[in-house]
Amino acid sequence: MTVLPILWIIFQLIIGYNLVLPLIIYVFSAFGRSRNIPISNTSADYAIIVTAYEQVTHIPAVITSILSLNYQNYLVYIVADNCGSAELNFTDDRVIVLQPETTLAGNTRSHFYAIKNFARAHDRLTIIDSDNILDAEYLNELNKLFDQGYIAVQGLRDAKNLDTTYACLDAARDIYYHFYDGKLLFKAGSSATLAGSGMAFTKQLYIDCLGHRDVVGAGFDKVLQAEIVGRNTRIAFAEKAIVYDEKTSHTDQLVNQRSRWINTWFKYFSLGFSLIAKGISNFSWNQFLFGLVLLRPPLFIFLFLSAGCLLVDIFASPGEVIFWVTGFILFIGGFGFALLSSDTDKRIYRSLVNIPKFMFFQVLSLLKARKANERSVATKHHYTAGR
Secondary structure, three states: OOHHHHHHHHHHHHHHHHHHHHHHHHHHHOOOOOOOOOOOOOOOEEEEEEEEEOOOOHHHHHHHHHHOOOOEEEEEEEEEEEEOOOOOOOOOOOOEEEEOOOOOOOOHHHHHHHHHEEEEEEOOEEEEOOEEOOOOOOOOHHHHHHHHOOOEEEEEEEEOOOOOOOHHHHHHHHHHHHHHHHHHHHHHOOOOOOOOOOOOEHHHHHHHHHHOOOOOOOOOHHHHHHHHHOOOOEEEEEEEEEEEOOOOOHHHHHHHHHHHHHHHHHHHHOOHHHHHHHHHOOOOOOHHHHHHHHOOOOOOHHHHHHHHHHHHHHOHHHHHHHHHHHHHHHHHHHHHHHHHOOOOOOHHHHHHHHHHHHHHHHHHHHHHHHHHHHHHHOOOOOOOOOO
């Protein structure tokens, strides 16, 4: 066998394993064990950091949901970055509004601006986007994982709006990732991936991981999760700690948001190699499996690459077509299984016929990914109704 066919086989394996990775995670999750640690009755002191960039339209709604939590020991820090003279007046003493004198234009910069202005020494912090709505039991559900000894927890981001086809498809994507990269990955003995909001940490862990870094542009959660798992610390998944998140409703939102996310993957996917290396040297299943997940491209990229390999093999290696067909069947089955295993709205199922159109806009996002962070820093939402 010459070098070219060998390289082609290797390339196909690198692409194709992404189709069966959900099945692999599912199999390993079946052997996972939960910690059997007594839960304490402590009422930890939380700092709830709400970050806003340019837009404050949704701030009153998120604050209303926070003040309705079935929990008392917390303070809210609103970091209104580059929001001009926007008026944010709240009568509750638990709400502290911070308006930086100079534009920060960065998530971690906003977070550390809040940390430097903490009114007291909080035990834990949780990060919330300005368009989120919190379930009343959010902090109580986080506590269940913290009190079992975990120091980093990712909650579940559920859809706040399903008003358009794109919002429904965005929600379907989130269900898939929460199921495999959150619930099952954690159950398999590794760590849940971070989702940008609805996540919580001990204050000291967050400072230790990002206090020495200035993460510019999107992707602070990618750097943060790599830092946490790099310490061989597990990120727990709290599926009942629910944050209702605004889904992208318009094509301009979709393209701008996805272009930033794609840019982020290309920028930080190599962190997976270092985690795999650490996992091997440390005999750490947590690091090794998490590293494999970080190397996986965005869904539409590896699906397009897989389809391309299938087309080539139809003419070049017909015998290998069966492997690609099997891979696609397993992936589609795994995607459907994630939806069926979750509390999925019927509107999401009806939207699935529009996946090709959704993927077209993903391709447009890829073409604009290189300069994504130069065009926009945060997603501008049009949907205004609360849940």
